[in-house]
Amino acid sequence: MTGPLVVVGDALLDIDVDGAAERLCPEAPVPVVDVGREWQRPGGAGLAALLAARSAREVVLVTALGADESGERVAGLLAGEVELCALPLEGETPRKTRIRAAGQSVVRLDHGGGRARHDPLPARVISLLREASTILVADYGRGVAGHPEIRRLLAQARVPVVWDPHPHGGRPVPGARLVTPNESEAAKFAGEHGAPDGLARALRERWGAPVAVTTGSRGAVLATDAGTTTIPVPDAARVPASVRPDTCGAGDRFASAAAAALFDGVRLEEAVGVAVESAARFVAAGAATAVSRPVDRTGPAAGADAFELAARVRRRGGRLVATGGCFDLLHTGHVKLLQQARSLGDALVVCLNSDSSVRALKGPARPVTPAADRKRVLEALEAVDAVAVFDETSPAPLLGRLAPDVWVKGGDYTEADLPEAAVVRRHGGDIVLVPTVEGYSTTRILEGVHNG
Template sequence: MSPTPEAVDLSQQRALADWLPGRLAAEQPAILVLGDVMLDGWWSGSIERLCREAPAPVVDVQNRESVPGGAANTAMNLAALGARVSVAGIIGTDDAGMDLRNQLVAAGIDVTYLLDHPDMVTTTKIRISSGGQVMLRIDDSARSVPAEALAELAASVRSAVEHQHAVMVCDYGTGVLADPVRRGLVDALAGRDRAEPGVRPLLVVDSHDPRPWAPLRPDLVTPNAQETARMLDLRLPEGQERVAEVSRHADALLEATGAGAVVVTLDRDGTVLLRPDGVTHRTWARPAAEKQASGAGDTFVAALTLARSAGLPLTASLDLAQAAADVVVHQPGTSVCSTAQLSRYLKAFADTALEAGELERQLELHRAQDQRIVLTNGCFDVLHSGHTRYLNQAKQLGDILVVALNSDESVRRLKGAGRPINAVADRAAVVAALSCVDYVTVFDTPTAAPLIRQLRPEVYAKGGDYTPEMLAETPAVEEYGGRVAILDYVADRSTTAVVNKIRDGEGAVQTN
């Protein structure tokens, strides 16, 4: 696999938008999706009357669409992002099973281990809508999974995991991943580890209850808020307070799941990463208005698995996965995020640095909704983990994070000839692509004080070994009653050190 992004001179790349999606597709990691495959139906029509038998609307169906759902949707997302995908699961010999198999094959997905059985009912979820509003969902699934089908799937798992870079478990609780299959996966991974010591595939578990999968010691588990609450046997608070509550129980979640890391998905509030070393990382969603959208969680875990399989650091993988999920929530139905769509989405952040006057108008709209503005500034020339950790901390001080970039001329005045490495358009594109950043602007003055006086952020954040008294911007903040926040200093993380290592050919910079 290729080196991680921090080992690459970003001056050789146009921007994150041009680079990451193409690289992921070029790697083409082999990924097995094992789990509950489904067929999603989206039926829509018009409503002009109520039925005579009951006060229920009559939907005259005009459009019918069926698409892979559940684990099959995860597989479709992986294929659309450039992975070599295999699917293992159980379907019926019914029309829904045939439709599902054909769609997977058409997407280039290997269905060798997608077994069918005459006594199995292919799980379907049909949503009936009118005028953009879902009126009803009809679920159809097997009351039980035939024992011989479970035995056959369990026996096939060992050959299915061979030569895979990653294995994804997508457990929706339909019974397909019962004990025989789970034991088969344990044996298969142990067998592969004996055959190829030290090269166990990445194991990601996306399960309605990750605890039964703990003996496999997965690398990542991705419970949502409800699943997390059940594991902790508590009720999570609403909104952003959920993040703090989940983080307080990091040790319990890691122990319960046996995972190397837990990523809790919080729908409109993004995600939070929990690790044994205490390092956390947030992503922030960019939610759309309410639409008929489904499967953003499948897209997120697919992109996360693909990015990790291709060697990207975990925090970078999370930001990329969040961007992919943001793409699909703006699309109707059960949809996928392709490499091209992800690239276009990330490119939309290029050249998006707002002029101060326009930014001021945007921030007033946020204040009208009682949202707190946080502003920070810097060169952000060659982005590294110290930057991303610091920006995530800054985001948590309020609701809207504004990053003010020093202009190219300003950077030259501060850093000397040869800097910046990346022009301001590229720096803006990379910073804006981070899910924690809401707005980027550029300033050319010796300090950010004039911009602060214009925008009047509630919080001015600065990272490093400063005190408020050392900052030239502090008087400007205090003039209108704002607050200066000094964030954690991240030792051994320096843009200058990164640039020197690249120029001296000293190899990769070790980052989280």
């Protein structure tokens, strides 16, 4: 197969506004949220396409966007990662804003009721749907997947079609390779409550297609002609029970990972297993917030004292996250780690090895960048709230004072590799290992320079 993975569906703009709620409004018993940061990302089919691009070499999104600021922002957030093939939208591009405090959603504001116009399809869309190697449909009921000509082309497709249904969307086309409702959606579609395996069987019979009902931390149940199979989350990908995960976008990650696996020629049950693990790791890494981009920063000032910050976070009932390392020659892998770590709580402290500490760990030629400069660069990043420098080879003494709720390290470690883990656990904290970005390390960069 040589064609792209094509995502079809309704895109929108997702906004998270993070802040602190320490008092009630005098006019009504509702919290007053002091806004700290704003983050934006593509939502709906836009998020599914962005996540599919993590696993597939070529992804094209067919969606409808309005000629407005939100539509332009969605297009900008996808640029460079996903090819966009936009259809006309009647009305305003949908926008959803979550207001959050201490990691909990307070309210969601929805704007824009735009719907895709059912004009004749451009030749480019027709050729994409005919030449795709795999098609993922993210149907949020705003008209893209309901376009009569698109439905006809999807029904005629000779390649795997993965259909991620939502309550306001339409029925999957006959012949879909996989349909991926979550447990609550499956109950609504089936018109009954029951165990996931029963729901999966009922929907498989109704839709005439294999159905994978996702069940959160329990994995998924796959129903095919051969029967039902429960596919659990691998132990290595589980989120600690004491962590309050944000699961926003987990369904999009499941569907996009399943589609990408089928795109690579993986058999169905194995593709669902890949999707279960991918969704679990996505949640552990911060879910949709980890792929969001900051818009504004009015939270803790850069350069804030780490211990004062920790005390302030605890006073308001927040969650303190810490991570650590040398951060010598800051690169993409570092930035992704910091963004994912910050998404796991309300403030992030970076524990930074001093120059003498780096020399003890890396040798006399390191660090390349002095601690003062490394600290200054880290403090300038949106994800970082404070930096604390330590002289020891292990951050354990510093962590004993900070007592973070979460200690984050890259997935190239195991908990057994972390001598500081015992200190974090002793204070009631959790250890979270997030996936690393393959191909990025300071040592590798320096070797390339010396060998170049």
